[in-house]
Amino acid sequence: MGRFMMNSSTSGCRVDRLVSVLMESLHNKHVETWSSDGNISTCPFQVWMYCRLYRTMDRFHKPEILEAAKAGGEFLRKFARVSTSSGQWKCAFCLTRDGKAVKIQRTIFSECFYIMAMDELSRTTGDKDMQLEAEQMMEQLIYWVRVDSSGLGRPQLPGDVATNSMAIPMMLLCLVQQLTEGRGQEVVQKYRELGRWCVQQILQHMQRDGTAILENVSLDGQELPGCQGRLQNPGHALEAGWFLIQYSAEWGDDDLQRTAIDKFVELPYQNGWDKEHGGLFYFLDVDGHCPTQLEWSMKLWWPHCEALIAFLMAYSQTKKPELLDRFSQVYEYTFSHFPDAKSGEWFGYLTQEGKVALDFKGGPFKGFFHVPRCLYMCERILDDLLANKD
Amino acid sequence: MGRFMMNSSTSGCRVDRLVSVLMESLHNKHVETWSSDGNISTCPFQVWMYCRLYRTMDRFHKPEILEAAKAGGEFLRKFARVSTSSGQWKCAFCLTRDGKAVKIQRTIFSECFYIMAMDELSRTTGDKDMQLEAEQMMEQLIYWVRVDSSGLGRPQLPGDVATNSMAIPMMLLCLVQQLTEGRGQEVVQKYRELGRWCVQQILQHMQRDGTAILENVSLDGQELPGCQGRLQNPGHALEAGWFLIQYSAEWGDDDLQRTAIDKFVELPYQNGWDKEHGGLFYFLDVDGHCPTQLEWSMKLWWPHCEALIAFLMAYSQTKKPELLDRFSQVYEYTFSHFPDAKSGEWFGYLTQEGKVALDFKGGPFKGFFHVPRCLYMCERILDDLLANKD
Numbered sequence: 001m002g003r004f005m006m007n008s009s010t011s012g013c014r015v016d017r018l019v020s021v022l023m024e025s026l027h028n029k030h031v032e033t034w035s036s037d038g039n040i041s042t043c044p045f046q047v048w049m050y051c052r053l054y055r056t057m058d059r060f061h062k063p064e065i066l067e068a069a070k071a072g073g074e075f076l077r078k079f080a081r082v083s084t085s086s087g088q089w090k091c092a093f094c095l096t097r098d099g100k101a102v103k104i105q106r107t108i109f110s111e112c113f114y115i116m117a118m119d120e121l122s123r124t125t126g127d128k129d130m131q132l133e134a135e136q137m138m139e140q141l142i143y144w145v146r147v148d149s150s151g152l153g154r155p156q157l158p159g160d161v162a163t164n165s166m167a168i169p170m171m172l173l174c175l176v177q178q179l180t181e182g183r184g185q186e187v188v189q190k191y192r193e194l195g196r197w198c199v200q201q202i203l204q205h206m207q208r209d210g211t212a213i214l215e216n217v218s219l220d221g222q223e224l225p226g227c228q229g230r231l232q233n234p235g236h237a238l239e240a241g242w243f244l245i246q247y248s249a250e251w252g253d254d255d256l257q258r259t260a261i262d263k264f265v266e267l268p269y270q271n272g273w274d275k276e277h278g279g280l281f282y283f284l285d286v287d288g289h290c291p292t293q294l295e296w297s298m299k300l301w302w303p304h305c306e307a308l309i310a311f312l313m314a315y316s317q318t319k320k321p322e323l324l325d326r327f328s329q330v331y332e333y334t335f336s337h338f339p340d341a342k343s344g345e346w347f348g349y350l351t352q353e354g355k356v357a358l359d360f361k362g363g364p365f366k367g368f369f370h371v372p373r374c375l376y377m378c379e380r381i382l383d384d385l386l387a388n389k390d
Numbered sequence: 391m392g393r394f395m396m397n398s399s400t401s402g403c404r405v406d407r408l409v410s411v412l413m414e415s416l417h418n419k420h421v422e423t424w425s426s427d428g429n430i431s432t433c434p435f436q437v438w439m440y441c442r443l444y445r446t447m448d449r450f451h452k453p454e455i456l457e458a459a460k461a462g463g464e465f466l467r468k469f470a471r472v473s474t475s476s477g478q479w480k481c482a483f484c485l486t487r488d489g490k491a492v493k494i495q496r497t498i499f500s501e502c503f504y505i506m507a508m509d510e511l512s513r514t515t516g517d518k519d520m521q522l523e524a525e526q527m528m529e530q531l532i533y534w535v536r537v538d539s540s541g542l543g544r545p546q547l548p549g550d551v552a553t554n555s556m557a558i559p560m561m562l563l564c565l566v567q568q569l570t571e572g573r574g575q576e577v578v579q580k581y582r583e584l585g586r587w588c589v590q591q592i593l594q595h596m597q598r599d600g601t602a603i604l605e606n607v608s609l610d611g612q613e614l615p616g617c618q619g620r621l622q623n624p625g626h627a628l629e630a631g632w633f634l635i636q637y638s639a640e641w642g643d644d645d646l647q648r649t650a651i652d653k654f655v656e657l658p659y660q661n662g663w664d665k666e667h668g669g670l671f672y673f674l675d676v677d678g679h680c681p682t683q684l685e686w687s688m689k690l691w692w693p694h695c696e697a698l699i700a701f702l703m704a705y706s707q708t709k710k711p712e713l714l715d716r717f718s719q720v721y722e723y724t725f726s727h728f729p730d731a732k733s734g735e736w737f738g739y740l741t742q743e744g745k746v747a748l749d750f751k752g753g754p755f756k757g758f759f760h761v762p763r764c765l766y767m768c769e770r771i772l773d774d775l776l777a778n779k780d
Contacts, residue, residue, distance in 0.1 A: 084545070092547070100549030155474070155543070157482070159490030290749045294739055295684040297747065349684055351741065357687065359680045 043367040044080075044110075044117035047072040050368075051120040053376065066124065073121040073130075075099065080114060088140060088151040106154045111141050112171045119178050138175060142194065145172065163224060164217045166233070169201035170240045177246060199247060199256065202240050206263050212286045213237040213268055227292050232284040234272025235303020241265040242310040242377075245317060257317060265310045269326065272303075277353050278333045280304060297352040301366070304334040305374035312381045346371050433757040434470070434500075434507035437462040440758075441510040443766065456514065463511040465489065467520075470504055478530060478541040496544045501531050502561045509568050528565060532584065535562065553614060554607045556623070559591035560630045567636060589637060589646065592630050596653050602676045603627040603658055617682050622674040624662025625693020631655040632700040632767075635707060651704045651713070659697065659716060667743050668723045670694060687742040691756070694724040695764035702771045736761050 050069035053060035079099030080091045091110035092101035104110070115134045122131035144152055145168060154160070176195040180188045204221035207214045215231040216224055223229050241264030248257035272280045279299035283291040290296070311327035314320075337354050338346040340361070348366040349358040360366075440459035443450035469489030470481045481500035482491035494500070505524045512521035534542055535558060544550070566585040570578045594611035597604045605621040606614055613619050631654030638647035662670045669689035673681040680686070701717035704710075727744050728736040730751070738756040739748040750756075 082547070092549075094549075096549040101547040102549035104545060104547065153545070155494060157472070157491040157494065159482075159484075159486040159492035292748070292750070292753050294688060294748065298684060358682070358684065360682070363682050 043369065044072075044076055044113035045369040046367055047076065047117040048113075048120045048369075049372050049376075051117075051124040053372070055120075055124045057376070069121060069124065073117060076114060076117060077130075077133075080110075084151065084153065086151045086153075089137065090151075090153070104153070106152050108141055108144055108152065108168065109171065111137055112175060115141070115175055116178055135179065138179065141172075141175075146197075162219055163228075164201055164204055164219055164221070166202070166205050166213075166215050166236055166240060169198040170236070170243060173198035173202065173243050173247065177243070177250075195247065199244065202244065202264075203259070205237070205240075206259075208286065210263055211267070212271060213240075213264060214286060227285065227289070230285045230287055230289065231291065232268070232271060232286055233282070234268040234280050234284065235282070235300065235306050237264050237268035237272075238280075238303065238310045239306040241268070242306070242313045245310070245313050249317060261314045261318065261323070265314050265323075266326075269307065269311075269330075274299075274352065279337065279350070279352075279354060280307060280330075281352075295349075298357060299337070299350040299352065299354060301334075301338050301346050301348045302370040304330060304338065305370040308334060308374050309377045309381075312378050316381045316385055433759065434462075434466055434503035435759040436757055437466065437507040438503075438510045438759075439762050439766075441507075441514040443762070445510075445514045447766070459511060459514065463507060463520075466504060466507060467523075470500070474541065474543065476541045476543075479527065480541075480543070494543070496542050498531055498534055498542065498558070499561065501527055502565060505531070505565055506568055525569065528569060531562075531565075536587075552609055553618075554591055554594055554609055554611070556592070556595050556603075556605050556626055556630060559588040560626070560633060563588035563592065563633050563637065567633070567640075585637065589634065592634065592654075593649070595627070595630075596649075598676065600653055601657070602661060603630075603654060604676060617675065617679070620675045620677055620679065621681065622658070622661060622676055623672070624658040624670050624674065625672070625690065625696050627654050627658035627662075628670075628693065628700045629696040631658070632696070632703045635700070635703050639707060647707060651708065655700045655704050655713075656716075659701075659720075662693075664689075664742065669727065669740070669742075669744060670697060670720075671742075685739075688747060689727070689740040689742065689744060691724075691728050691736050691738045692760040694720060694728065695760040698724060698764050699767045699771075702768050706771045706775055 047069050050065050050072070054062070054065045054069065079095055079101070081089050082092055082101050082104060084090050084104075089111075090104050091114045092103065093105045093110045094102040096102060115137050118130050118134035118137070122128070122134065140151075149162075150156060173195060176191045176198060180191050180195075204217050205213050205215070207217065207223050212232060214223060214229065215233045215236060216228050218224055241260050244260035244264055245257060248254070248260055269280075271286075272284060274281055274297075280303040281296065282298050282300050282303065283293045283296040285291050307330045308327060311323050311330060315323035315327060337350060338348075340347055343361075345361040347356045347359060347361070348363065349356070351357045362368075437459050440455050440462070444452070444455045444459065469485055469491070471479050472482055472491050472494060474480050474494075479501075480494050481504045482493065483495045483500045484492040486492060505527050508520050508524035508527070512518070512524065530541075539552075540546060563585060566581045566588060570581050570585075594607050595603050595605070597607065597613050602622060604613060604619065605623045605626060606618050608614055631650050634650035634654055635647060638644070638650055659670075661676075662674060664671055664687075670693040671686065672688050672690050672693065673683045673686040675681050697720045698717060701713050701720060705713035705717060727740060728738075730737055733751075735751040737746045737749060737751070738753065739746070741747045752758075
């Protein structure tokens with residue numbers, strides 16, 4: 001930490017302060033479920049988060065957290081999987097409170113979240129059957145992505161050309177890291193090639209001579225025509241960034257680490273930060289046109305969560321002080337805008353100017369995930385930094 | 391017009407001025423197609439609008455408008471219909487420029503728009519086959535809505551309980567009016583029962599002792615639980631309002647006219663108008679909670695178009711001066727916020743405060759429809775008012 005102490009305007013004391021603030025935030029978080037009124041979307045990520053906290057952090061190693069996670073897991077296992085007409089298993093995107101499927105998306109994401117929950121729960125309870133089930137769903141998912149997507153239920157239309165959408169390889173890479181973390185060589189090798197493929201697919205989103213990360217590219221890594229091709233999602237790129245940093249650390253790949261930090265952390269920040277009002281835009285058009293998404297200029301909580309993790313992880317790997325400065329800048333904006341000082345928790349949706357635009361704490365797309373994962377990841381990284389300071 | 395001249399603060403001169411302003415707006419409108427970059431969504435409503443203008447307004451009776459409409463109609467007829475695995479015809483929601491289907495929605499709306507275009511084009515060209523085709527698609531559509539929706543492609547899920555969503559009966563009523571307008575008794579009688587059913591379905595959205603129009607209700611007309619049940623869409627209610635006024639005029643139903651004006655025009659305006667910044671909210675929660683739609687507080691062009699038609703039609707039917715005052719109020723907001731004084735056309739999306747939030751004139755959901763239909767309808771009504779002034 002010597003270099004950091006000497007070169008950076010942000011001092012070690014500052015890191016200590018951040019740690020204590022973050023820890024306090026995490027301590028104060030209300031661990032609660034959310035329900036969208038009549039229908040309950042027991043978010044698999046909530047199960048994942050409870051298990052992760054219970055399993056890896058002493059102060060969350062409480063029976064009520066384990067019980068809530070197990071109850072959620074049982075609910076998901078019993079009701080979330082739906083057999084389709086193609087004979088494959090899909091997962092419901094939304095269920096009623098008593099477990100009836102309301103909607104099944106024609107994408108892979110509900111299944112990804114299911115795998116995350118099942119694998120993490122199996123690690124917590126030691127349930128090998130559950131781990132096996134997660135791996136079986138993973139096989140199904142890989143088949144959809146890499147062999148035949150017809151089981152997803154989308155009619156095959158001649159104009160619906162397959163594209164490389166950032167979310168797919170990102171999500172799969174996240175799953176590879178989940179399924180292999182701390183497991184034996186056999187499992188690591190099983191997913192080795194898939195991990196490499198994910199990284200290569202993510203890197204294809206680096207476009208225009210490395211000056212932009214585009215959300216959608218062609219399957220052979222070319223820019224797509226139209227507004228779909230010009231779309232940037234800075235928060236998504238930053239999230240991919242820390243997935244890549246994590247992967248590069250795991251495999252000792254310095255080139256990838258450099259690319260991840262320069263192109264998937266620093267660049268989306270440069271392109272996506274609102275110089276006038278602060279905060280990260282939700283969507284941008286790489287040519288400066290107006291995106292077609294009505295919410296493009298809003299400031300959402302989750303891109304800021306992902307940016308905090310990405311910059312702190314980038315700093316922890318490189319000790320470059322400018323990365324910690326950037327973390328502090330994102331931190332200042334985030335913690336002065338999103339937390340609700342009066343009633344706790346974070347608001348999720350601000351106007352471009354930083355005013356709260358939607359005042360609920362939990363909703364169809366905001367559950368117990370991005371905020372606690374961010375605080376958890378940041379605390380872990382800060383702990384490591386402090387432990388290795390001298 | 392005597393009563394109007396004497397009782398209203400808005401004078402006959404004012405109506406004249408409105409007519410001339412609106413006529414000028416209509417004259418200055420650029421009749422152009424829009425394309426969403428790579429993919430072209432030849433909006434069937436654009437074909438409908440061209441035909442309607444060509445057929446009913448002398449100054450638009452130009453060969454280039456007819457040719458554009460016919461070209462659009464041929465494109466749609468050749469490419470938009472897609473045979474599904476159930477053996478039924480669906481219409482693509484989006485096509486590539488060369489006519490390949492990109493997306494088929496699991497709803498009835500693309501088919502509704504197709505019927506609108508085909509029927510209006512058949513009226514313009516006298517093509518009886520095309521009229522027949524529109525009526526055949528209409529039969530298919532009625533079957534989906536009233537008998538069996540499985541052909542739409544949604545898997546039947548136990549938690550996916552059918553609801554009465556305002557859009558469905560509204561759209562069907564619009565189609566009934568399209569298919570029967572000016573046609574013989576045989577056709578009128580054919581759709582008589584359906585028209586009555588649509589009206590009854592729309593009226594079910596009047597809830598809470600007639601103090602609110604809710605966007606989604608149960609099939610037996612009860613309020614639904616949760617945020618879906620509490621949702622209000624003032625622009626939609628206002629559009630339904632003028633459909634109902636039109637229907638009540640056609641069938642001489644004074645009770646329905648009163649309900650339409652009080653509950654589907656005046657009430658959504660009262661509940662939906664932003665008292666602080668002016669303009670109609672996009673979505674509201676009837677209990678005053680924050681809607682879950684990120685764009686809830688934005689001011690969109692189309693609810694204002696529908697409000698203009700609704701209030702002017704309500705005034706023309708009743709000659710109640712307060713309705714013309716209301717029209718003027720909406721008019722002032724609309725024409726001082728949406729038109730682009732510099733480059734023509736209207737912006738579509740403003741922030742709550744009235745700032746342009748998205749600066750494009752045409753996009754995935756803004757084509758040649760709501761603005762010209764509004765100007766067209768208002769001009770027709772104003773013409774009638776002026777013609778019957780003395």
